[in-house]
Every structure is written in structure tokens, then in C-alpha cells.
Amino acid sequence: MSLSDCSEKVPSSVSDELQFPMDDYQAINGASTAEKSVSSKPSVQQNDTTDEIWRSINNNRDCLPKNCDDPREGLERAASLKCALGAEEEVVVVPTIEHDSSKHLQSAPESPDGGGQDVESDKEKAGRGSLENKTSLKPSPSVGTSLVHLVPEASNAKSNGLETGSSSMMDEAWDRLRRSFVYFQKKPVGTLAAVDPSAEDLNYNQVFVRDFVPTALACLMEIPDPEPEIVKNFLLKTLHLQGWKKTIDNFTLGEGVMPASFKVMYDSFQEKDVLKADFGGSAIGRVAPVDSGFWWIILLRSYTKCTGDYTLSEEPEVQKGMKLILDLCLSDGFDTFPTLLCADGCSMIDRRMGIYGYPIEIQALFFFALRCAQQMLKEDTDSNKLIERIERRITALSYHIRNYYWLDFTQLNNIYRYKTEEYSHTAVNKFNVIPESIPDWVFDFMPLRGGYFIGNVSPARMDFRWFLVGNCIAILSSLATMSQTTAIMDLVEERWEDLIGEMPLKIAYPALEGYEWNIVTGCDPKNTRWSYHNGGSWPVLLWLLTAACIKAGRPQIAKRAIELMEQRLSKDGWPEYYDGKKGRYVGKQARKHQTWSISGYLVAKLMIENPSNLAMISLEEDKKIEKPRLTRSASWTCSRLWRLFDEKSDNNPSIRHDWRLCRFWCVREKTEM
Ligand code: GLC
Numbered sequence: 039m040s041l042s043d044c045s046e047k048v049p050s051s052v053s054d055e056l057q058f059p060m061d062d063y064q065a066i067n068g069a070s071t072a073e074k075s076v077s078s079k080p081s082v083q084q085n086d087t088t089d090e091i092w093r094s095i096n097n098n099r100d101c102l103p104k105n106c107d108d109p110r111e112g113l114e115r116a117a118s119l120k121c122a123l124g125a126e127e128e129v130v131v132v133p134t135i136e137h138d139s140s141k142h143l144q145s146a147p148e149s150p151d152g153g154g155q156d157v158e159s160d161k162e163k164a165g166r167g168s169l170e171n172k173t174s175l176k177p178s179p180s181v182g183t184s185l186v187h188l189v190p191e192a193s194n195a196k197s198n199g200l201e202t203g204s205s206s207m208m209d210e211a212w213d214r215l216r217r218s219f220v221y222f223q224k225k226p227v228g229t230l231a232a233v234d235p236s237a238e239d240l241n242y243n244q245v246f247v248r249d250f251v252p253t254a255l256a257c258l259m260e261i262p263d264p265e266p267e268i269v270k271n272f273l274l275k276t277l278h279l280q281g282w283k284k285t286i287d288n289f290t291l292g293e294g295v296m297p298a299s300f301k302v303m304y305d306s307f308q309e310k311d312v313l314k315a316d317f318g319g320s321a322i323g324r325v326a327p328v329d330s331g332f333w334w335i336i337l338l339r340s341y342t343k344c345t346g347d348y349t350l351s352e353e354p355e356v357q358k359g360m361k362l363i364l365d366l367c368l369s370d371g372f373d374t375f376p377t378l379l380c381a382d383g384c385s386m387i388d389r390r391m392g393i394y395g396y397p398i399e400i401q402a403l404f405f406f407a408l409r410c411a412q413q414m415l416k417e418d419t420d421s422n423k424l425i426e427r428i429e430r431r432i433t434a435l436s437y438h439i440r441n442y443y444w445l446d447f448t449q450l451n452n453i454y455r456y457k458t459e460e461y462s463h464t465a466v467n468k469f470n471v472i473p474e475s476i477p478d479w480v481f482d483f484m485p486l487r488g489g490y491f492i493g494n495v496s497p498a499r500m501d502f503r504w505f506l507v508g509n510c511i512a513i514l515s516s517l518a519t520m521s522q523t524t525a526i527m528d529l530v531e532e533r534w535e536d537l538i539g540e541m542p543l544k545i546a547y548p549a550l551e552g553y554e555w556n557i558v559t560g561c562d563p564k565n566t567r568w569s570y571h572n573g574g575s576w577p578v579l580l581w582l583l584t585a586a587c588i589k590a591g592r593p594q595i596a597k598r599a600i601e602l603m604e605q606r607l608s609k610d611g612w613p614e615y616y617d618g619k620k621g622r623y624v625g626k627q628a629r630k631h632q633t634w635s636i637s638g639y640l641v642a643k644l645m646i647e648n649p650s651n652l653a654m655i656s657l658e659e660d661k662k663i664e665k666p667r668l669t670r671s672a673s674w675t676c677s678r679l680w681r682l683f684d685e686k687s688d689n690n691p692s693i694r695h696d697w698r699l700c701r702f703w704c705v706r707e708k709t710e711m
Contacts, residue, residue: 056298135691153664187465211639215229220302232630241320247299247329247334251333251520254268254269254340259641259648261586267342269337273337276297282315284319286319294365295330297317301314301315301316322383326381326384332407335363336655341484351414364408374559377401377439380394385400385507387546390558391550391571391572393501393543397493398509398512399511402509402657405439408431409432410657440522442495445484445489446490447485447486454473455473458470470497485533487525488530490525491508491518491526502531506654507545507579509526510579510583513585513590515656516656527590539618540622541577541603541622542577543579544621545575545576549567550567550571550573559572576635577607577613577635577639578638580600584600585641588645588646593649600643608623609626611630611631612639613629
């Protein structure tokens with residue numbers, strides 16, 4: 039059933055969402071929908087076609103992309119699965135989304151904090167009173183006023199350290215994951231960031247877009263019954279939120295911005311669920327999440343790849359949402375680099391940590407999202423220009439990152455010997471990096487075998503720190519070449535003690551200490567050395583490492599990390615992060631029962647047990663993208679000039695000039711041409 043079919047059954051979203059009556063049972067008994075969900079699986083699992091769905095998914099997965107030249111590789115339609123999902127009719131009724139921004143301009147509330155609520159139409163408002171009266175908003179019963187009831191004593195049984203068997207740990211993880219489900223009008227739409235009754239909620243009682251990704255993957259990979267419904271609902275709900283007008287201090291954010299998180303509230307006056315979203319207006323530092331939109335596109339592809347349900351990605355509103363995200367990052371500006379300029383704290387590391395500029399995490403996600411969009415955008419006159427721009431950006435981005443972010447022993451030595459103050463496009467040291475700015479630690483850290491993409495590259499600045507997310511996403515999106523992928527894996531093995539230690543995995547390495555911490559983090563007491571984002575160890579990252587290892591053909595590395603984690607994670611109560619050089623201590627302010635620590639573990643297990651699951655979150659290499667030519671001056675190597683000279687020198691005096699320079703340089707450096 040397509041979304042448009044659905045629209046005949048239900049009214050449009052804004053009013054629909056608000057008119058959907060609360061469950062009587064819930065209202066009378068006060069039982070949360072979350073509680074009910076544990077025993078009652080969504081009907082998508084109950085129908086007789088489950089086996090058929092799963093068979094179709096497996097068949098679909100067997101058809102791993104072969105033709106790398108086709109940008110739509112890997113998204114072949116799975117006709118049988120589509121039919122199977124037709125059984126959805128009795129399952130989910132997803133309201134159509136009103137994504138017409140002009141409508142939202144009228145109906146969406148503007149909130150001075152950059153957030154807002156999902157509201158009803160003016161007509162409804164008149165009849166019912168304004169929802170802007172925040173005093174009538176309470177935590178939704180589906181979230182629960184208290185989280186205590188979500189963590190029954192019994193489920194702690196396995197956390198006492200006596201049982202570390204991975205199957206019981208998996209059972210516990212599934213159980214806990216389901217308890218974190220958030221419902222909007224009885225439909226699961228996401229997961230709470232953490233279910234820790236012992237700590238202050240802050241914003242951990244919200245559904246974070248990035249946090250939901252491993253949960254979504256776990257649901258798509260679940261055996262024997264995948265749960266695509268929650269993923270679809272989440273994609274639609276966040277798409278709907280994107281349509282809001284987003285204002286912070288009278289400044290209107292770009293149309294395509296996706297929320298960092300959202301919350302389901304219960305309006306006791308209206309007696310219905312309402313949404314409240316944060317686009318950065320409530321976040322620490324007031325930074326919009328650049329990663330959310332990219333993750334949304336990536337997840338849309340995972341959903342499509344897993345289910346074969348094209349109706350969702352082809353829906354006009356979904357296509358529009360995708361285009362709005364792309365418009366945000368492909369717009370022309372003053373840039374001289376194809377990378378995306380970002381504020382500090384705009385991604386998983388959502389506090390000041392010196393990642394402003396061109397952080398690898400965002401660049402890798404950007405590349406991944408562009409490639410996913412390339413597969414999913416429907417070709418029409420409107421989209422064709424955009425598709426061309428995407429292609430050009432992919433080429434430029436991969437060239438830039440593969441060449442300038444890459445660091446291995448040889449490249450480090452080259453940088454160490456850089457000359458400065460070079461002028462013209464033949465410069466070897468293009469960004470005028472002063473060799474004295476290379477930190478001491480990197481000389482010891484860099485093994486002879488191995489390499490990685492550094493954290494950031496901008497004028498006179500290379501951030502040599504290791505960031506796991508960026509490197510793993512580079513592998514999964516095939517931004518990293520095969521040899522770079524192998525080198526990253528080599529580095530993880532060679533520097534196991536530093537990057538994995540006693541609890542996988544370091545989010546960044548090394549920690550900023552002393553004066554540097556002072557200057558770079560602004561003395562952030564949460565990001566002290568070897569804690570939280572500043573060299574802390576995050577269990578959630580296990581799924582990314584596992585996926586990257588499988589892609590690199592090195593699953594044994596992931597297995598080792600999984601075994602290490604299994605010794606402690608459940609026993610320690612699934613913390614958000616660990617502290618210390620080796621990640622030995624449960625993090626100072628770490629939440630317990632952090633949802634993505636749980637789902638990250640599940641995804642790692644589901645992938646290691648069934649490596650074909652990788653196809654949901656990985657793209658094959660695009661052979662059309664140029665390989666890096668890492669010599670001294672990557673984009674103006676002698677060989678390139680040689681070719682250019684051959685082709686154009688007769689009528690291009692500037693090439694002649696370059697050629698003379700190049701020749702001079704090669705002779706001086708005794709380099710072969
Ligand atoms: C912290 C993390 C962020 C995450 C959020 C919810 O703020 O830095 O990446 O999304 O918690 O878990």
C-alpha cells in the first residue's frame with residue numbers, strides 16, 4: 039500500500055495526529071503504551087507472511103550490488119517483498135505528511151527556543167484552546183511520568199555479572215530496547231535516549247535522531263521477525279518535524295534542517311499526544327545538528343534496502359524532504375573546499391571539542407548521504423540538475439578527503455618536512471600547515487603499518503586526532519579506498535590498547551589535557567581528559583566498528599571487541615560511556631541503560647552472526663570516482679601536469695608555466711615523472 043493509499047483512510051497529518059484519540063485503557067489504567075508493547079508485538083510480526091517477508095529480505099540481500107557503475111546499485115526492487123509488505127494494510131496506517139512549507143508557515147508554531155510543538159489547525163485551535171499553553175503539557179503516558187516502572191527489578195537479574203552468556207545478554211538487550219520505545223498515538227516512533235531512573239532526565243527522555251539509527255538497524259535486522267514499522271514511522275515523523283518553521287532568537291533556520299531530537303508530550307487539556315522538537319534551540323551551545331539530516335537519508339536507504347518498500351522513498355513528500363536536506367549542503371557560497379563548514383558540536387560530539395571547521399565525521403556522513411540520495415532520488419526534470427550536482431560533489435569530496443585527510447607514516451613524514459609560505463597552485467603544502475604544529479603524540483602513535491583520516495583539515499590547521507565515527511563511516515560509504523580501509527584496520531590492530539583498551543571504543547584519541555583542554559573545550563567540566571567526548575569510550579560505537587571490520591574482510595577484529603564488551607556491558611548496566619585511558623571506569627556522568635549502547639551491541643551481534651546484514655548500511659565502491667594519487671602535491675602531480683601538457687600545452691600558456699615549475703621541482707627533488 040502506498041502512502042497515498044493511506045491518505046484516503048486517514049485525514050492529513052497535522053489534524054490527524056492531534057485528533058487521534060488516546061487509548062481508553064491507557065487513560066483509565068494509567069498503563070503506558072510502552073509497557074503494553076513488551077507483550078504485544080506489532081501486528082506486522084503476527085501475520086502469516088512473516089516467513090515470506092524474511093525469505094524475501096534474505097533473497098534481496100543475496101543480490102549484493104554488482105554493478106558499481108550504476109548509482110542506484112543495491113537498491114533493486116524486491117517485488118516479492120513489496121507484495122509481502124502489502125500485508126501492511128492491516129498493520130500500520132501511516133498518515134500522509136503535510137510537507138507543504140507554506141502550510142507550515144501558517145500552522146507551525148514558532149518557538150523562541152528553536153523548538154516547537156506539533157499543533158493543530160487554526161480551526162481546531164479555536165475549538166479547543168491553544169496548545170501553546172505549555173502548562174497543560176505533561177510527559178506523554180507513552181513515555182511515562184516516571185521511568186522507574188520501565189526498569190523492573192527482575193530484568194536486573196542478568197546484570198549481576200554472573201551471566202555473561204551472549205544469548206542471555208541479547209535477550210536482555212532486546213527486552214530493554216523494547217522498553218525504550220516511544221509511542222505517538224499508539225504507534226512506535228522512536229526510542230528514548232536512556233531509561234535511567236537514577237539520573238536526572240535532562241534531554242535523555244527524548245528521541246534523538248542519531249541515537250535511533252542503531253535501534254532502527256537492529257529492528258531491520260531482527261531475526262526472525264524484522265520490525266520495519268517503527269523505522270518507517272520514525273522517518274515520517276521526523277520528516278514532518280522538518281516541515282516546521284524553525285526559529286531561534288528571531289533567526290529562521292534553513293528549511294531542510296532536521297531535529298536533533300523530539301519528545302512526545304501529552305496534552306492533558308486536549309487529551310492527546312503532541313510533539314516537541316529541538317533543532318538546536320535547546321541544545322547546549324545552541325548548535326543545529328548537521329548530522330541528523332544525513333543520518334535520515336542514510337536510514338531511508340537502509341529501510342528501502344531491507345524491505346524493498348520503494349513506496350516510501352518515492353513518495354513526493356519524502357523526495358522533497360531529501361532535496362531540502364541536500365539544498366542545505368550543496369548551496370553555493372564562498373567555499374574553496376568541497377567539504378562542509380561546520381560549527382563546533384554539530385554532531386555526535388555535541389559540545390565544544392575543537393571540531394569546528396571541516397570535521398571528518400560530518401564530511402564522511404555528507405559523502406554517505408550524497409551517495410544514498412543518488413540512489414533514491416527519482417529522475418525527473420526537477421531532480422536531474424540536483425543529481426548532477428551530487429555527482430560533481432561526490433567526485434570533489436572524495437578527492438579532497440582521500441588526499442588531504444589521509445595520514446600514514448609516509449604522509450606524516452612528508453608533512454614533517456613541509457616547507458611553508460608556498461604560493462600558487464603548485465604548492466605542496468597547500469594549507470600552509472606549519473610542521474611545528476604537529477603534536478608530539480602523533481609521531482609515536484603512527485605505526486609503520488596503518489593509517490587513518492585525521493579529524494579536520496583547514497587553513498594552517500590539521501587536527502591529527504583520531505575520530506572513530508568518521509573513519510568507520512568513510513569505510514562503509516566507500517569514501518575510503520580499499521587500501522585505506524585496510525590501513526585503518528591495521529591501525530586499529532596496531533593501536534588496540536589505545537583505541538579499544540579494556541572497553542570498546544574510544545570516540546576520539548588522544549584526550550585534550552591541561553592548557554589545550556582549557557583553550558579548546560573552554561574548560562568543559564564534562565569533557566575532562568579521557569572522559570565523555572574527550573577520549574571517553576562509547577559502547578555504541580561497536581556497531582560501526584563491526585560493520586567496518588566486516589566490510590574490510592576483518593571480522594575477527596570486531597569479534598575480539600565484542601567479546602571484550604560482553605564481559606562488562608550488561609553487568610555495568612549498559613552505560614553511555616566509560617572513562618579512563620583504557621576505558622576501565624563507568625563514565626563520571628554516564629547514564630545507565632543508554633539505549634544506543636544496547637542497540638549498538640545488538641547490531642554488532644546481528645551483523646557478525648549474519649554478515650549479509652552489512653548491505654543495509656554499506657555502499658560498494660563507485661569505480662567512477664578517481665583514486666587518490668598520493669605524491670607530494672596530490673592534485674597537481676607531475677604525472678597530471680604531464681598529461682595536461684600533452685593535451686593542452688600547445689595553446690595554453692599557463693599550463694606551460696606550470697610545466698616548467700613542475701619540471702624544476704622534479705629535478706630538484708629527484709622525483710620521477
Ligand atoms: C549526548 C551525546 C549525543 C547523543 C545524546 C543522547 O549528548 O553527545 O551524541 O545524541 O547524548 O544520547
